[in-house]
Amino acid sequence: MTTALVKGVVGAGVVFAGALAVLQLGLQRPSASDHVGARIVATLNRTRGRGAEITINGSRLHATCRRTRVWIDNRSELVTVGAHVVERRVHGDTRELASLAAPDLASAELELAGSHHVYARELGGHLQRGSVPVEAARYRGRPAYRVVLHERSPRVELIVDGRTLRPLAARYRSSHLVGSSTLVAASRRSAVGC
DSSP states (O other): OHHHHHHHHHHHHHHHHHHHHHHHHHSOOOOHHHHHHHHHHHHHHHOOEEEEEEEETTEEEEEEEETTEEEETTTEEEEEETTEEEEEESSHHHHHHHHHHOTTHHHHHHHHTTOHHHHHHHHHHHHHHTOOOEEEEEETTEEEEEEEEEOSSSEEEEEEETTTOOEEEEEEEOSSOEEEEEEEEOOTTOOOOO
16 A cells, blocks of 8 residues: 555656646746846836937937827827827828828837837737847947837837836838937926827
8 A cells, every 4th residue: 555655656746747847848938138128118117208309211300299199390190099000190281292202101200209108018019929129239328228129121129228228219110211219208207208
């Protein structure tokens, strides 16, 4: 009877150890970039952007934002609805011509406008899929991280401060447009921002 009990306990231990080994090999452990990505999402969720100074194909624009709305030089308003961008024109003539020349202009402006909400949602999607493309970088001489929000066209990168993880800049590249922006953070006491 005792021998059967010992064999049962040893057998259960072997099965448990084997199952544990399979789980450890089968489950992917979070990488260092996954940990940094999660910390960046946490920072984005508790901070806000006020807007950005944008350059797209050589043209300079100014963006301001509040909640889910972004205004580009007071000539158009971009509204995020889920994963989509809805554009409302304020002064239609020049805006319509620019939109015809580059069909992804509204998307580029939104990506470069400095919305922490938009960046958190996109980076959160990477975390859910289990791959966060984060690289150590330098921005204006200081340590930073470059986070790739979209790898394929359009390619979108977010640059965050290496110490505080607050967004500093963004870059956009598609077959139609090349753009970059310097992001403006909202003050800590301000309710304004996105």
